[in-house]
Amino acid sequence: QVQLVQSGAEVKKPGASVKVSCKASGYTFTNYLIHWVRQAPGQRLEWMGWVNTGNGNTKYSQKFQGRVTNTRDTSASTAYMELSSLRSEDTAIYYCARLYYFDSSGTFDSWGQGTLVTVSS
Amino acid sequence: DIQMTQSPSTLSASVGDRVTITCRASQSISSWLAWYQQKPGKAPHLLIYKASSLQSGVPSRFSGSGSGTEFTLTISSLQPDDFATYYCQQYNSYWTFGQGTKVEIK
Numbered sequence: 001q002v003q004l005v006q007s008g009a010e011v012k013k014p015g016a017s018v019k020v021s022c023k024a025s026g027y028t029f030t031n032y033l034i035h036w037v038r039q040a041p042g043q044r045l046e047w048m049g050w051v052n053t054g055n056g057n058t059k060y061s062q063k064f065q066g067r068v069t070n071t072r073d074t075s076a077s078t079a080y081m082e083l084s085s086l087r088s089e090d091t092a093i094y095y096c097a098r099l100y101y102f103d104s105s106g107t108f109d110s111w112g113q114g115t116l117v118t119v120s121s
Numbered sequence: 122d123i124q125m126t127q128s129p130s131t132l133s134a135s136v137g138d139r140v141t142i143t144c145r146a147s148q149s150i151s152s153w154l155a156w157y158q159q160k161p162g163k164a165p166h167l168l169i170y171k172a173s174s175l176q177s178g179v180p181s182r183f184s185g186s187g188s189g190t191e192f193t194l195t196i197s198s199l200q201p202d203d204f205a206t207y208y209c210q211q212y213n214s215y216w217t218f219g220q221g222t223k224v225e226i227k
């Protein structure tokens with residue numbers, strides 16, 4: 001079965017960077033885009049960007065452009081999201097999700113379990 | 122950006138009730154709308170895609186309808202496992218979510 005397993009919780013100081021991993025299993029990793037979505041306390045889910053696991057291309061939300069970097073390691077079937085210049089407002093649960101095309105457009109059929117990133121001095 | 126607005130924000134209901142949640146988009150999104158269920162401490166779980174298509178394995182008491190800017194999620198007979206928060210999400214232009222509707226026990 002499709003599984004996305006993320007790395008563990010992180011505590012970072014303001015200004016630091018964090019890198020979260022998402023290991024995929026149960027399907028051909030390079031056939032599906034991996035997206036990143038975050039959920040700050042009491043806030044709605046927020047899309048951050050994606051990585052094309054086949055060719056490495058990326059696309060980011062304007063809100064995070066310049067601060068986020070999505071990468072992948074096909075040999076490890078793992079995607080990564082790195083967020084830099086952290087501030088307290090970045091405290092959130094970060095999810096990876098697989099994009100599935102049910103039709104000509106796609107949405108998220110499988111999600112990782114989430115990684116809590118806490119930014120605190 | 123396309124904004125998604127759900128109503129109500131909180132809904133109190135009893136087991137067996139018929140429950141309806143509404144989602145409005147700030148502009149037309151055709152039928153590119155999904156519904157997710159999220160329980161505390163868990164990731165969202167896809168229920169409905171393309172406004173009305175039931176994801177594999179999801180109970181048939183869940184249904185979705187609508188197109189353009191107005192959509193609804195209906196639970197025909199609320200079960201104990203259904204008390205959770207529900208999010209709509211548009212995927213017509215990038216991906217944006219509603220603020221969520223918490224379904225709680227009356």
